[in-house]
Amino acid sequence: MPKKSNPIDTILKNHSFVVLDGALATELERYGCNLDDPLWSASILLEKPELIYQVHEDYFKAGADVAITASYQATLDGFLSRGLAEQEAIQLIQHTVELAKKARDDFWKEESSDSRPKPIVAASVGPYGAYLADGSEYKGNYGVSDETLEQFHRPRIKALIEAGADVLAVETIPSLQEAKVVAKLLKEYPETYAWLSFSLSDGTTISEGTSLKECAENFNENEQIAAIGVNCAPSSVAADAVAxxxxHTEKPIIVYPNSGETYDPETKTWSGTASCEGDFHLAAEDWYRAGARIIGGCCRTEPKQIKKxxxxRSEVERVLL
Structure with missing residues (x-):
């Protein structure tokens, strides 16, 4: 049973909701990075890690309470396939936490405030499908054993925890099987908390077909799961999923949708129009009313939206106080 304080609950004791950051990868692209690589944003760890620090800093300056690290696709298997030695791979995975922590600490030295919580670092644990780099994190029917998933997730989880992440962001999970495997691995680190966020098929179902009801009920008694929710779904279905x-759960509900555009995993391109580009903060009101208490953005969202x-939140809390 976890003995350390739950960092999500700590923020929620004093604030109406937790403000997450937004997209990392698409912000790196705005800084000129080419992410056409199986390692995706993790490739920048090898090339320009200072830009990852910069994006984290941008979101802290915008008002984010949480930085999600660049470890979504930073896996031991992925780095080994690139020719790195195992210890090098582990150090790179841990460096994602170190970059976010340094950005947070440097920012807080200059900008600490009684009106906002000290930001925390959430280490991203992306799904097995992200390593496959074929879009299967939006399908989830991997056809692999629990043991395969355990062997894939264990070394990264260990590295991220040992690097000092405040919480794990187990995100874009497409299957209940994978969620259960990660929850089982968390038991090896009983003082660690994680949020669990699924990818969606629609407003009531995750990618591989399991209902959100069943997903919630499977983790209601797990004290290490600090929050449960959805991410990288179109904003149009976010409120339905939160509701x-x-x-089916009393845990804090987390939601961080994408911009509303459509991603093609085969061509790795986005199309369509952002559905909440100018009024993201207004859409977030709907998510809050539906029950969300941890809110941010995923792919194609930007610091300007997190700022609003x-x-x-500040506007609402000033009125309440």
């Missing part, structure tokens, strides 16, 4: 989860979200 569905709210019926943080300003909205």
């Amino acid at each position: 569905e989860l709210h019926k 979200l943080a300003e909205k």
